[in-house]
Amino acid sequence: MTDRLTGKKILVTGAASGIGRQVATRFVAEGARVAFADRDQPGAATAAQAALEAAGAGAEALAIDMDITDEQSVTAAYAAVADRGWTLDVVVANAGVQLFGRDAKAADLDLDVWKATVDVNLTGTFLTVKHAVRGFVEHGGGSLILTGSPTGLNGEGQDFTAYSTTKAGIHGMARTVAAAYAGQGVRANVVVPGYTETPLVTTISGDPSSRAAIVSRTPLGRPGRPEDVEGIMVYLASDESSFATGAIFRVDGGMTSL
Numbered sequence: 682m683t684d685r686l687t688g689k690k691i692l693v694t695g696a697a698s699g700i701g702r703q704v705a706t707r708f709v710a711e712g713a714r715v716a717f718a719d720r721d722q723p724g725a726a727t728a729a730q731a732a733l734e735a736a737g738a739g740a741e742a743l744a745i746d747m748d749i750t751d752e753q754s755v756t757a758a759y760a761a762v763a764d765r766g767w768t769l770d771v772v773v774a775n776a777g778v779q780l781f782g783r784d785a786k787a788a789d790l791d792l793d794v795w796k797a798t799v800d801v802n803l804t805g806t807f808l809t810v811k812h813a814v815r816g817f818v819e820h821g822g823g824s825l826i827l828t829g830s831p832t833g834l835n836g837e838g839q840d841f842t843a844y845s846t847t848k849a850g851i852h853g854m855a856r857t858v859a860a861a862y863a864g865q866g867v868r869a870n871v872v873v874p875g876y877t878e879t880p881l882v883t884t885i886s887g888d889p890s891s892r893a894a895i896v897s898r899t900p901l902g903r904p905g906r907p908e909d910v911e912g913i914m915v916y917l918a919s920d921e922s923s924f925a926t927g928a929i930f931r932v933d934g935g936m937t938s939l
């Protein structure tokens with residue numbers, strides 16, 4: 682590790698599991714002080730503790746209870762970080778859901794499934810972004826990183842109308858925020874992981890034919906791992922990316938090049 686994030690204070694949503702946990706753990710190893718935020722409080726606590734133990738003396742991490750669909754929970758989470766004396770430099774709006782088995786092509790999609798997906802992925806990301814930007818503007822700027830998806834860019838999500846639509850919305854949200862707040866030192870970018878084996882996608886990873894099919898649509902020929910997106914997240918969290926905003930960074934094994 683290179684201490685590329687020494688001095689940075691960072692909050693990551695969805696940090697109890699998968700990509701969020703991996704990225705938050707890497708941020709700790711790079712010298713940042715990191716809030717592991719999740720609605721899964723025991724999971725966030727376990728992840729933060731493991732990151733502290735792995736990084737060793739001097740590392741700082743804390744677990745924060747945060748349900749991104751609930752504005753009071755979101756403001757309380759940011760307040761808890763502020764109470765710790767941390768002024769956030771970076772927020773990773775990463776928490777999300779994909780309702781496998783219920784999300785569907787448009788004509789077959791139940792309204793409840795649509796609303797449940799929008800509630801977390803779009804409204805929850807909006808609330809995370811809204812209150813992050815308020816803090817950033819107050820303190821002279823910051824870097825927002827949103828986790829997008831290939832399904833928001835091409836036909837990869839044709840069987841998942843709700844999920845794909847919310848991810849396209851997240852891509853648009855980043856552009857809007859980037860343009861609106863560039864003059865106040867706020868940057869907003871999207872990271873697009875490809876098919877990445879986490880608890881989110883066990884419906885695919887646990888089914889050999891589904892897994893082979895999605896890997897066949899990944900030119901680099903293998904599933905993604907959460908660690909595949911660490912590097913781009915460190916770059917976007919660091920000052921090395923100070924001229925990057927409103928952009929989409931794809932780390933998808935080439936999936937969206939097809």
Ligand SMILES: NC(=O)c1ccc[n+]([C@@H]2O[C@H](COP(=O)([O-])OP(=O)(O)OC[C@H]3O[C@@H](n4cnc5c(N)ncnc54)[C@H](O)[C@@H]3O)[C@@H](O)[C@H]2O)c1
Pocket residue numbers: 694695696697698699700701718719720721724747748749750775776777778779801805828829830831873874875876877878879880881882
């Ligand atoms: N795994 C993939 O193939 C893949 C590909 C592209 C994009 N993504 C995106 O990456 C992000 C992380 O996914 P993952 O694969 O690590 O999934 P994951 O299920 O392993 O982790 C998601 C985390 O988000 C948390 N979460 C869900 N709803 C929440 C809420 N309302 N408030 C707070 N936390 C909440 C969960 O508790 C969980 O810890 C998601 O936005 C997902 O859409 C995943």
